[in-house]
Amino acid sequence: MNGIAYTRYELLRTFRNRRFFLFSLGFPLIFFWLIAAPQHNKVISGTGLTYATYYMVSLASFGTMMSMISTGARIAGERQAGWTRQLRISPLSVRAYFRAKVLTAYAMALSSLLLLYISGSLLGVSLSAGRWLAMTGLIMVGLLPFAALGILVGHLVNTDSVGPLMGGLVSILAFLGGAWFAITSGFLHAFGQFLPSWWLVQARNVALDGHAWGARGWITVAAWTAILAAGAAWAYRRDTARV
């Protein structure tokens, strides 16, 4: 019935969870400072972006992907504990349940983003208010496929494998998306553009001329969102049938 109070408690739980601080907030922040700080004003050849801008968005992509997919770890854990069944014999609707999970993931993602924006500003990233907003907007949209992926993973995988799966998935997607170093040509360049993480990372180009995604970006993100949302719905139904 009252999904709002439920969402509030979910947020409270999330922000009390130490692992969340470590993986979603701590890691990206530490990596950012380690990589970007020594040469923050230097431009990375072939990109037109400074180290600070480039890695701010790269690590934001990493951290926010982690936030979204960690929903899966939480769902897997709650399923294993039998908590999901307990919730299913309450009036909380499935919709309200997933809305709370996704909103919580976005709250985590926004926190991670904010800390990286602040760090970026301290290292000389300077954008107009409009461009900060545009960048944030694109990242939020670019995370939609990952919100669905989180739910898919949560209902497919058990708690033992969810950790390694998440870590592996995010690392590979970040790498192929061009988060760690610019992929400007060749097979990886052609292939990467089919991945949702590529477009997440491309949000950095807002810093260049205010634009980052062409039609291809929007279509790729929309397609992945549709595919993964269908997958999540399937996994959820399959999971309940097994009770």
Place this chain on the structure above:
Amino acid sequence: MTTQAIAQLDGATIEPSGGVCLHGLVKSYRGPEGPIRAVRGIEVSIAAGETVALLGPNGAGKSTTIDMLLGLSKPDGGTVSVFGRPPREAVDAGLVGAMLQTGGLIRDLSVRELVGMMASLYPDPMDVEEALEVTGLNATGGQRTHKLSGGQTQRVRFALAIVCNPDLLVLDEPTVALDVEGRREFWSIMREFAARGKTVLFATHYLEEADSNADRAILMAHGRIVADGPTTEIKARVGRRTLRATLPDVNQSSLAGLPGVAAAERHGAVVILSCIDSDQSIRALLEQYPAAKDIEITGGSLEDAFLELTGEPDADGPDADKPQPGTR
């Protein structure tokens, strides 16, 4: 008795909003060697305000029945009605609280917060402090849920089940992980809550639990109901104990005549007494035959008692789904 039972089972004599009504419930699971017929056509009706034990050995189908009663799984056949509604509607209206057989708590909240979170989902919940009070958790309210003992965890789960202020409370083997003291505490809390006029259905495989906490017991074995009646009657049917003693030179028939003894056998120097009331029997035995030694009393297992009542575990005769004559 039997005709009355049948009339009841049709649903004809039951008020539609009266309580819980399970009609012709059937449920199978897919197993590696064909279907596992967990519930094979059961008829149960529970009036509002009754406290009923669903008693049966492991694998009898108790949890499967409870899952269907709560709307967690869909029956292959038959209908469930809870206060005249389908289970999902009864749950949404906040009429049902349940403690499932398996289930832990989620981390990173205090006991008070977790109970508050559950309360927030319901239309007309109990006050959170009252739920903590009833379950004896006042002092534990501030503690994080992952730092609780087994007994405390079960009490929190009980608090989660009652915080919606349900009319029907369903408990699936709630004390299985608890020690003797924990069990005693748990049941006394349960009885106090039931005394508020609640309808309670709890599953157990301990005859004693059914006997001391319910007015009525429904015996289940191999997916069927094999007896249904007042706990005292049920206890007399399945609660036999076996008393063994080394006692040579005593006539078998005089042993069979001891109070509380239903039958006596002799194997050499050893006598085996089948007792309806073993307390009475042992007192009488020692009084009359102080020479008796190596005395041993064992409870006949429920599984054995049920097998006796059901006959072949997988028999599927035409009357197999009907309760035994003489039960209600």
